[in-house]
Structures are given as structure tokens and as C-alpha cells.
Amino acid sequence: MAKTSSDEAAGNPFAAMLEAQARWAEMMFAPLPQLAKDGDADAPAALSDMQKWAENATRLQTMWLEFCQSHAIEATGEMMAGDPAKWFAMFETWTQQLPFADPAEQQRWWAESAQLWQALMLPQGEDDGSEGGALDLPREDRRFADPRWREQPVYALLHQTYLMLTERVLAMVEKMDQVDPAKREQLKFATQAMAEALSPANFAATNPIVLDRIMESRGESLVKGMENLLRDIQKGQLTHTDPDAFVLGENLATTPGKVVHETPLFQLIQYNPSTEKVLGVPLIIFPPWINRFYILDLNEKKSFVKWAVDQGLSVFMVSWKSADASMKDVVWDDYIAAQIEAIDHVRKRLRQSAVHTIGYCVAGTTLAATLAVLAEKGELDKVKSATFFTAQVDFSEAGELLHFIDDQQIAAIKSLERDGFIDGRYMAATFNLLRGNDLIWNYVVRNYLLGEDYTAFDLLHWNGDVTNLPARWHQQYLQQLYRDNLLVKPGRLEALGVPIDLGKVDLPTYIQAGKDDHIAPATSVWKITENFGGPMRFVLAGSGHIAGVVNPPAANKYQYWINEDEDIGSLAEFREGATEHPGSWWPDWIEWIRSQDAKEVAASGKRKPGSGKTDKMIEPAPGRYVKSR
Structure with a gap:
């Protein structure tokens, strides 16, 4: 029935x-x-x-x-697929462990609450000591910056009580000395996430801005909001931007190029040169397989790819395939083998003995292992240099993602597997949760409660363009790297039949970290310098995991720090002696690349993909894999 x-x-x-x-x-x-x-x-x-x-x-x-x-x-x-109800199961263990105040703490809460209520409910401009009847609020938060949260005492009382309780609960968690520090941080994160969800701004009946919009639109905003909500539930994912505003190859990922090689795991794109001469040593970029590669090729003004091509580099990009049932047995060895295959293919194609490499985020972690494998085999000379964008090898200080890596959370993540892969929408929800107010609740209010039209924003479009992950390898990655931190323990991991020892990686290395990165914290990225040999240049860039990397010089945004002292033992020492430089770190990087080998060659022959009759291409960039769902 x-x-x-x-x-x-x-x-x-x-x-x-x-x-x-x-x-x-x-x-x-x-x-x-x-x-x-x-x-x-x-x-x-x-x-x-x-x-x-x-x-x-x-x-x-x-x-x-x-x-x-x-x-x-x-x-x-x-x-339907992408059932959001499963998301609740992932955090069930947190909700069962949230702390409760002791009686003395409760008494203090009640006393402060009474003072707050008395102050805010006094007639304005009479006994509260304020000028012109303006409420003097003890706590500020940008979610409640609109004057309507202060004009009516009931809304002022509502959001100020919420902020007070949030502050008190978080302070209580902080004082839980009897709890393991890692568990306390996990509880703190969970408590913060729940507090963000319970904000009065997130509910129509308690948000004066939403109520005004409902009255002004005669309920039309509720209808539009419901349409947005139902549409998102059907696709199992929160929408951040206009889904019809961007098309790959038309206004995203537009740098001209060709797919020159293809395997079941990746496509290899070669970009057309834009200069008459190019550096002899080509560049291969390995983006993370948990995202689409075009974060480095959003548009002409933001594109690292186009900028690198314009600097005279022969640029190749790996485009990973979004996982499906055919990839149920894929493990780390396969990604390492893929990186080596891409290196060998480019070397053979352009008749070069070595290549420059870039590894971004998890692909940088994998690049470190790839270099260790090559070193163990005596083949490290295939790589002229390695650049790491916000990558980690030592996960002892891996930041907020560690909150998801205990045995219970790993088991919960495993339950999300189907047909040998994990739906990328779950990973997107996890990363969004790290910045819940900005990437979840802000859009809940705008999209569902206010019924606003979606804006066109390429970065948010990319953020929502998720990829599926091979479940078997994803579990190993969480357990072996994040939980057990085995990559920095020589010989504890192996790949392609050889042990991994990062200490044997001895080549020029450029390491970029983001000052405000919450996914790969700078303190964690710094640890690469403690595990590699060879000359290293560490750069601390302004902003975070994305904007710290995608910062074109023409934008004149942010800054970066360099410390030329060769004897630095910690990130704190680096910061103390570092010199701040305005703008993008990209020019510093290309200068460093040229210092490795400045020899140039004509941009002809196979430096121009598909230019000759015998140079048959698979398809134009950006290729099929980046469009697969």
C-alpha cells in the first residue's frame, strides 16, 4: 500500500x-x-x-x-540517487557525543540570558542609554548585518541569544580536558556545524529579511524557492550558480589544444603554442582527480594554462576520468602508473629526456610517491623539476579534514559506495561543510528562502561540477595517508612493486602553500621540505586552496612571501624572515622554471599538436573525460 x-x-x-x-x-x-x-x-x-x-x-x-x-x-x-538522508548518518556519531553543560554552567547561561533579554526588551531610547533608540548589541556577525535584525527587538533578541549560546557551547567543548585532543577538535567542528545549521537566518519564520520578501512578492519568492529546492533534491546537490551559464569548450576550458593520448583512466591534452619559440623542457600538469582539471583553465583572464603557454611553455594537462563501475579495482598504483605513463609519453612525443611536472592537491601527493618510485628504479632523471600546489605528504597536521578520518567516519563513508565508486556529490557536500556558512547556508537562504535568481560564477560552477571517486582507492587513501600517515614512513607503502621512500627524491622542487588554506594547511604543506632532498623553494601565497593558486598577475590581488635563507627549520622561522611581495607568485615560478633549463626550441613539429598529417589527434580540448558524469 x-x-x-x-x-x-x-x-x-x-x-x-x-x-x-x-x-x-x-x-x-x-x-x-x-x-x-x-x-x-x-x-x-x-x-x-x-x-x-x-x-x-x-x-x-x-x-x-x-x-x-x-x-x-x-x-x-x-x-533517489544521491540520497541526502545518508548525509545524516555520516555525522550521527558526532550528534551522540555533543556535550551538555554542568549545572553551574547552566546557571551562568541563564544569568547572561536574563541580562541580554532585559537589555534588548527595554523600550528603545528610554532606559537603555542609547542615542536615537538604536540597540547596543554585544555580538556582531555578518549573517545578521542587515538593519532589520536590529530594528525589531524580537529579532535582535533572537539572533543575539543564538550567538551567545553558540559561543557558550563552543567554549564548553574547548574546556573538555578529559577528552582526547583529536576527539575534542572533532566535537568542536561538529558543534560548530550544527550551530551554523540552527541559525535563525536559515528559517523563514525567524528571518525578517525573508518575511519581508514574502510580503513584497505576495508569496512569489516562496514559490521560486520551492522550485529551487525541489530541483536540488532531484539532483541530490546544492546549486550555487546558474547551471546553464557555462559550457565546457565555449566559455570554460577554452585554451586551444588537442587530446594526444588516452587510457581508461585519463586523457592527455597538449595545448597549442602561442609563441614562436618554447622552452625545450615541456610541462605536465597533474590536477586532482577529485575535481575537474579546468580550475586551472577557467577563462582567458584566470587561466594558469593559457598564462603558462604564453610564457613559452609546451603545456600538457592530464584530464582524469570520473569513476564508474569499470574502475572498481583502481588503486593508488594505477594513478602512479598513469603519471609515469604521461611522463614517458610526453618525453617520447617531443624527444626530450625530461619534463617539468606540477601536482595539485592529492595529485601532488601522488606525484611525490611517483617520484619516489622513479628514484627507487633509478629513473628520477626523467623529471627535471617538480612543483607542488597545496599538496601534502605528511598528514599529521592535515587540518579540518582529519575530522572525517576516524574509524567510524571511514566506515560511514564506505557505506556510501555503490558499484565500486563513491558519488562525487558526497565529497562536494563534505568540502562545502568545511565552510558551511559560505557554501551551504548562505545559498539555502538565497536560493530557497528568498527565491533569488542564480548568478553566473565560473568558480562556483566548477565547484559544483563533481567527479566520482574509485571507492577502493578512496578508502585506502583515507586510511593509509590521512589516518595512519604512512607515506612519510620509509618502506611502509609500496607501489608498482617497489617501496616508497620520499627521502630518495632528490631534484629541484617548488612548493606553494596557501596562507589561509583550510584543506591543505600551510603547516602541513611545509612538511614536504622535511622529507625531500635536493634544492627547494617554498612560497607562501595569500588566500587559500583555490584563490591562492589561481591568482593571475593581471589581477593584482593578494601577495606572496619568500625567505631566501637556505637554513630554515620550520614554517614559523620562514614567516619570521620572509619578504612580502605584492600580487601573484606566478612570475616567481616561471623565473624559477627558466633557471632549471633556459634552452628554447622552435614551436614546430609535434610542439603544435595535430599540425602534421601523421600527427593524428583523438579530439579537441577539453576532451570527453572532463564532460563525463
Whole structure:
């Protein structure tokens, strides 16, 4: 027997949220016919408003019923692919361990609450000592910057109480000395995430801006918000930007090039030269397989790829395939083998003995292992230099992602596997959670509660263009690297039949870290310098994991720090003696690349992919793999 909508909502968090919103809207609309009374001079306008309200109420109710019947919930009670209900299971262990205040702490809370309530509920401009009736609020937060949060005492009281309680709960977690420090940090993170979710700004009935928009639009904003919400639930992912604003190869990833090599795991793109001469040593970029490569080729103004080509480099880019059921047995060895295959292919294609390499994020971690494998085999001379963008090899200080890496969380992540891979939407939700206010709740308010139109933003489009991950390797990565930190322990890991020892990597290395990086903290990236041999140049860039890397010189944004002292023992020492330089670090990098080998050759022959009759190409850039879902 099919479930009723009420039964469905009881067993499904998203369904319950939808039904609650529909009922709330119905209750809000119900009194509206009383607005137009017989004999009112404004009766025609009021009747018109009533009609608009009624139409929007009907649209909301119809959307909800149609969604329940045709999309959201089957007779089994299960949601569609990308079921958001599973996300709650990932954090169940946190919610069970959240702390509660002791009696003395509760008394202090009540006392401070009473003082706050008394201060905010006094008549404005009389006894509160403020000028012109303005409320003097003890706590500030950008979520409540709009004057409407202060103009009405009830909303001021609401958000100030929320901020006070959040502050107190987090302080209480901080004082849990009897708890293991790592567990305490995990609890602190979980508590912060829950507090962000419970903000009064995130609920229509407690957000004055949302209520004003509802009244101004006669309920139209609720209808648009519901449309946005239902659409996101159907695709199992929060939308940040206009989904129709960007097309790969047209206004994203537009640097001209050709796919010159292809395997079941990756495509290799070679970009067309833009200079008459190029450096003899080519460059291969290994982007992370947890994202699409075009973060380095967003558009002409932001593209690292185009900029590198314009500097006279022969640039190759690896485009990883998004995992599917055919990749259920893929492990780290396969990615290391792929990097070596790409290196050998470029060397053979351009008849060069060595290549420059770049590894970004997890692909940088893998590049470190690849270099160690080559060193063990006596083949490290295939690589002229290695550059690392926000990459880690020692995960002892890997930042907020460590909150997801205990045995319980790893087991929860494993439960998300299907057909041998993990849906990229779960990873996207995880990374968004690290900056919940900016990447989740801000858009919940804008998209669902205010019903605003989506903007066109290439970076956010890329952020939502997720890739699936091979489940077997993803589990090993979390366990062996993040949890057990085996990569920096010589011989504890092996790949392609040889032990991995980073201490044998002895070649010129350029290491870039982001000052505000929350995914690969600078303190963690720095540890590469403690594990490699050979000359190293460490650069600390302004901003974080993305903007710290994608910072073209023409933008004149941020800054970077260099310390030329060759005897530096820690990141703190680096900072103390570092010189700040304005703008992008890219010019420093290309100068360093040229210092490794400045020899140039003509940009002809196979330096121009597909220019000769015998140089048959697979397809134009950006290729098929980056478009696969």
C-alpha cells in the first residue's frame, strides 16, 4: 500500500522539511482573505493581492504533491540517487557525543540570558542609554548585518541569544580536558556545524529579511524557492550558480589544444603554442582527480594554462576520468602508473629526456610517491623539476579534514559506495561543510528562502561540477595517508612493486602553500621540505586552496612571501624572515622554471599538436573525460 505524504515525511528528513514548509506557507496564507473587507476604499487592490497570494499558495501545494507522487519518494521509502538522508548518518556519531553543560554552567547561561533579554526588551531610547533608540548589541556577525535584525527587538533578541549560546557551547567543548585532543577538535567542528545549521537566518519564520520578501512578492519568492529546492533534491546537490551559464569548450576550458593520448583512466591534452619559440623542457600538469582539471583553465583572464603557454611553455594537462563501475579495482598504483605513463609519453612525443611536472592537491601527493618510485628504479632523471600546489605528504597536521578520518567516519563513508565508486556529490557536500556558512547556508537562504535568481560564477560552477571517486582507492587513501600517515614512513607503502621512500627524491622542487588554506594547511604543506632532498623553494601565497593558486598577475590581488635563507627549520622561522611581495607568485615560478633549463626550441613539429598529417589527434580540448558524469 502506498504511503501517504505524512507517512513519507515521517520517514524522510528532506520530505519532512518540504511538508513543513508547505504547511507553514498554507498557514501564512490562510488569514489573507480578511485583508479585503466590504466598503474598503482599497478593496480592489486588496482583492488583487489576495488573488496573487492564493495563486502562489496553490502553486506551492501543487509542486509539493507532484514531487511526492512522481519524484522524491518510492513505496520503499527510499530517496533517489544521491540520497541526502545518508548525509545524516555520516555525522550521527558526532550528534551522540555533543556535550551538555554542568549545572553551574547552566546557571551562568541563564544569568547572561536574563541580562541580554532585559537589555534588548527595554523600550528603545528610554532606559537603555542609547542615542536615537538604536540597540547596543554585544555580538556582531555578518549573517545578521542587515538593519532589520536590529530594528525589531524580537529579532535582535533572537539572533543575539543564538550567538551567545553558540559561543557558550563552543567554549564548553574547548574546556573538555578529559577528552582526547583529536576527539575534542572533532566535537568542536561538529558543534560548530550544527550551530551554523540552527541559525535563525536559515528559517523563514525567524528571518525578517525573508518575511519581508514574502510580503513584497505576495508569496512569489516562496514559490521560486520551492522550485529551487525541489530541483536540488532531484539532483541530490546544492546549486550555487546558474547551471546553464557555462559550457565546457565555449566559455570554460577554452585554451586551444588537442587530446594526444588516452587510457581508461585519463586523457592527455597538449595545448597549442602561442609563441614562436618554447622552452625545450615541456610541462605536465597533474590536477586532482577529485575535481575537474579546468580550475586551472577557467577563462582567458584566470587561466594558469593559457598564462603558462604564453610564457613559452609546451603545456600538457592530464584530464582524469570520473569513476564508474569499470574502475572498481583502481588503486593508488594505477594513478602512479598513469603519471609515469604521461611522463614517458610526453618525453617520447617531443624527444626530450625530461619534463617539468606540477601536482595539485592529492595529485601532488601522488606525484611525490611517483617520484619516489622513479628514484627507487633509478629513473628520477626523467623529471627535471617538480612543483607542488597545496599538496601534502605528511598528514599529521592535515587540518579540518582529519575530522572525517576516524574509524567510524571511514566506515560511514564506505557505506556510501555503490558499484565500486563513491558519488562525487558526497565529497562536494563534505568540502562545502568545511565552510558551511559560505557554501551551504548562505545559498539555502538565497536560493530557497528568498527565491533569488542564480548568478553566473565560473568558480562556483566548477565547484559544483563533481567527479566520482574509485571507492577502493578512496578508502585506502583515507586510511593509509590521512589516518595512519604512512607515506612519510620509509618502506611502509609500496607501489608498482617497489617501496616508497620520499627521502630518495632528490631534484629541484617548488612548493606553494596557501596562507589561509583550510584543506591543505600551510603547516602541513611545509612538511614536504622535511622529507625531500635536493634544492627547494617554498612560497607562501595569500588566500587559500583555490584563490591562492589561481591568482593571475593581471589581477593584482593578494601577495606572496619568500625567505631566501637556505637554513630554515620550520614554517614559523620562514614567516619570521620572509619578504612580502605584492600580487601573484606566478612570475616567481616561471623565473624559477627558466633557471632549471633556459634552452628554447622552435614551436614546430609535434610542439603544435595535430599540425602534421601523421600527427593524428583523438579530439579537441577539453576532451570527453572532463564532460563525463
